[in-house]
Amino acid sequence: xxxxxxxxxxxxxxxxxxxxxxxxxxxxxxxxxxxxxxxxxxxxxxxxxxxxxxxxxxxxxxxxxxxxxxxxxxxxxxxxxxxxxxxxxxxxxxxxxxxxxxxxxxxxxxxxxxxxxxxxxxxxxxxxxxxxxxxxxxxxxxxxxxxxxxxxxxxxxxxxxxxxxxxxxxxxxxxxxxxx
Amino acid sequence: xxxxxxxxxxxxxxxxxxxxxxxxxxxxxxxxxxxxxxxxxxxxxxxxxxxxxxxxxxxxxxxxxxxxxxxxxxxxxxxxxxxxxxxxxxxxxxxxxxxxxxxxxxxxxxxxxxxxxxxxxxxxxxxxxxxxxxxxxxxxxxxxxxxxxxxxxxxxxxxxxxxxxxxxxxxxxxxxxxxxxxxxxxxxxxxxxxxxxxxxxxxxxxxxxxxxxxxxxxxxxxxxxxxxxxxxxxxxxxxxxxxxxxxxxxxxxxxxxxxxxxxxxxxxxxxxxxxxxxxxxxxxxxxxxxxxxxxxxxxxxxxxxxxxxxxxxxxxxxxxxxxxxxxxxxxxxxxxxxxxxxxxxxxxxxxxxxxxxxxxxxxxxxxxxxxxxxxxxxxxxxxxxxxxxxxxxxxxxxxxxxxx
Amino acid sequence: xxxxxxxxxxxxxxxxxxxxxxxxxxxxxxxxxxxxxxxxxxxxxxxxxxxxxxxxxxxxxxxxxxxxxxxxxxxxxxxxxxxxxxxxxxxxxxxxxxxxxxxxxxxxxxxxxxxxxxxxxxxxxxxxxxxxxxxxxxxxxxxxxxxxxxxxxxxxxxxxxxxxxxxxxxxxxxxxxxxxxxxxxxxxxxxxxxxxxxxxxxxxxxxxxxxxxxxxxxxxxxxxxxxxxxxxxxxxxxx
Numbered sequence: 001x002x003x004x005x006x007x008x009x010x011x012x013x014x015x016x017x018x019x020x021x022x023x024x025x026x027x028x029x030x031x032x033x034x035x036x037x038x039x040x041x042x043x044x045x046x047x048x049x050x051x052x053x054x055x056x057x058x059x060x061x062x063x064x065x066x067x068x069x070x071x072x073x074x075x076x077x078x079x080x081x082x083x084x085x086x087x088x089x090x091x092x093x094x095x096x097x098x099x100x101x102x103x104x105x106x107x108x109x110x111x112x113x114x115x116x117x118x119x120x121x122x123x124x125x126x127x128x129x130x131x132x133x134x135x136x137x138x139x140x141x142x143x144x145x146x147x148x149x150x151x152x153x154x155x156x157x158x159x160x161x162x163x164x165x166x167x168x169x170x171x172x173x174x175x176x177x178x179x180x
Numbered sequence: 181x182x183x184x185x186x187x188x189x190x191x192x193x194x195x196x197x198x199x200x201x202x203x204x205x206x207x208x209x210x211x212x213x214x215x216x217x218x219x220x221x222x223x224x225x226x227x228x229x230x231x232x233x234x235x236x237x238x239x240x241x242x243x244x245x246x247x248x249x250x251x252x253x254x255x256x257x258x259x260x261x262x263x264x265x266x267x268x269x270x271x272x273x274x275x276x277x278x279x280x281x282x283x284x285x286x287x288x289x290x291x292x293x294x295x296x297x298x299x300x301x302x303x304x305x306x307x308x309x310x311x312x313x314x315x316x317x318x319x320x321x322x323x324x325x326x327x328x329x330x331x332x333x334x335x336x337x338x339x340x341x342x343x344x345x346x347x348x349x350x351x352x353x354x355x356x357x358x359x360x361x362x363x364x365x366x367x368x369x370x371x372x373x374x375x376x377x378x379x380x381x382x383x384x385x386x387x388x389x390x391x392x393x394x395x396x397x398x399x400x401x402x403x404x405x406x407x408x409x410x411x412x413x414x415x416x417x418x419x420x421x422x423x424x425x426x427x428x429x430x431x432x433x434x435x436x437x438x439x440x441x442x443x444x445x446x447x448x449x450x451x452x453x454x455x456x457x458x459x460x461x462x463x464x465x466x467x468x469x470x471x472x473x474x475x476x477x478x479x480x481x482x483x484x485x486x487x488x489x490x491x492x493x494x495x496x497x498x499x500x501x502x503x504x505x506x507x508x509x510x511x512x513x514x515x516x517x518x519x520x521x522x523x524x525x526x527x528x529x530x531x532x533x534x535x536x537x538x539x540x541x542x543x544x545x546x547x548x549x550x551x552x553x554x555x556x557x558x559x560x561x562x563x564x565x566x567x568x569x570x571x572x573x574x575x576x577x578x579x580x581x582x583x584x
Numbered sequence: 585x586x587x588x589x590x591x592x593x594x595x596x597x598x599x600x601x602x603x604x605x606x607x608x609x610x611x612x613x614x615x616x617x618x619x620x621x622x623x624x625x626x627x628x629x630x631x632x633x634x635x636x637x638x639x640x641x642x643x644x645x646x647x648x649x650x651x652x653x654x655x656x657x658x659x660x661x662x663x664x665x666x667x668x669x670x671x672x673x674x675x676x677x678x679x680x681x682x683x684x685x686x687x688x689x690x691x692x693x694x695x696x697x698x699x700x701x702x703x704x705x706x707x708x709x710x711x712x713x714x715x716x717x718x719x720x721x722x723x724x725x726x727x728x729x730x731x732x733x734x735x736x737x738x739x740x741x742x743x744x745x746x747x748x749x750x751x752x753x754x755x756x757x758x759x760x761x762x763x764x765x766x767x768x769x770x771x772x773x774x775x776x777x778x779x780x781x782x783x784x785x786x787x788x789x790x791x792x793x794x795x796x797x798x799x800x801x802x803x804x805x806x807x808x809x810x811x812x813x814x815x816x817x818x819x820x821x822x823x
Contacts, residue, residue, distance in 0.1 A: 020818055023817050027431070027813075027814045031807060031811075034804075044273050045248050045277055046248075046251065050269065051270040052270075265700070268789065275793060276793070420822055425819060428815045428819075431815075432811040432815045435804060435812075438804050438808075439801065442797065442800050445797075446793055446800065455703065455705055468745070
């Protein structure tokens, strides 16, 4: 039944057909493009809303963290550890730079902007649990599967495979950082 | 599918998987037979026949936009109003999706009203399409329920008082009315439980409509589309395949539809709404003029035209339910109003009365407006009640031999 | 074909016929009507000054915070300074210091939030402006509108439905606020500026919406013409 009723004018058919096919193709392409554009706002509506984005940066006053101790902040729904390290802890971290026990080798200098303050995500790089302070390397250990991190947040024992992540941050002044 | 062209390598890439699937689940040919090359439609359908497919598209637009709104909306009396503002302000492109949904509801009704009017004028409800007509009415009823439920969700003043007034209508049910209303509310007034269940139902009903639309189309396929002449097709040459003829015509119609629709979405999104609905719901203060959404106004006018509450409610529901027996009220053997001079005038008057009732429904129920509402309510029902008589007395014009 | 035409006209008339009536207020040409390119930052700033220094004594604008002003041309430093002046962070909602219960005691009714006021009253922006400049102490005018006198605790206002409003005139005299620019802070100017600001708080998406609409409609026009041509080509040999 797909035959077109054009038997009366067989000669006109081929010209008509090509014009028809061309127009059909143009309209279809144009329509599909439009539909694709129309899909964008729907996809975009699922990305973070403005009020969520507004909380995407966090300013932290570092003076509220006493030397030698560690404080946890919530940033983008995840914990961030900020550790105000004392001289001994900094020295330990630097000493380990050359150690062959680092599973994901990185120097301490690569991981801090100001060596007094270590800022790392409090999210184990294995499966996302929050590590707790302790372990054999002066840093953290993960309660879920036993990964261990040193006082530069570097991985010392698996099953995780990378160091604790460093969130993007910047010093606004000597005692304030802006995360995100 | 009868004559398979000589095998080519390129074609096999398409044809082989097609045959493989066809052998296991003939879904492609099913669709092709439903709305593709396999469905033969009269070749003389005019543009009023576009409203069927447009209604389908309007439904899809509502479901899609509704789904994405549902990802941000909160059905809680303390959060609902704010969550709508969250959609309008914070959600990326949220305002667009909400405007589409809001204006889309109005346009869905415009399309469906046109679709019903077309069926009325060309006698599409008549034998053998009565069940098709019935399912159309059921879809219309559920659509009205869905729209009503949806209007409650923004939890503005009109949402709240509209819900209060409409649910109170059910209290006229003898003996159990008051209990039914309390059951519906889940409390002693419209409140949090009401909002939450209305949201659940508002989400569900569109999918019920989808199911009913499938049945509607199934029934349509039993005897095919009616046509402007109202006569049955006699020759195969009077029919053309739905695809590509009516698909492209529907695509063109869609473009024509989307232009005013998008104009409203981008430039007059609130024109069909009510300012009071931007005031959060307040159970202590009723707005000065409660007016339902425009698409309910004709029925609202019928409700208010009759001074006895119970009778008003019966008349309002009756004004739609009477459509169910329309095929038996109108026993004329001729379908299309084209060949029925009296009926044709009656349809015009009937449609004019619906418009008049719509206008009256938006006016305060006082003085002349009440009397006019009563008059046009009489016209509305008079149309149906006169039909048996007209069918007997009217002399139809001669019918054409074949469709034109 | 006549029926087709009839239906088409009917469809066009339907929404117009069913639209409800609005309060009669004088109409103004606001520059957010039509197709403006962007919000007038200076006027927004002036309106913001009136809104925060006058309106916010009692009213809140809870859907608005200072950060959102960055969407209409204010820099981060500017909004931080503006917020600091109100002892707020840039993410704090603009809420009034007046507690709702105290407001109720003071005025006998709840004080409405202003974020959406330009969308929530018949007459829209024109109404907001009309109320702000609608106060009068002319005894003849008051007597004409309210023969029984102004009820206790209310004030005469010519734009307010019923003419007795619970809100005392907020713009009591000129120079109530100090503008950042040379504009003279007359009562009319302040009313105009704050109405402008409240239009933005009511519809922050307004300009984005109108801009996007142009492209969408342009696309649809082309698409519809293409679809029509294709339809004509395909239907050529039917009939």
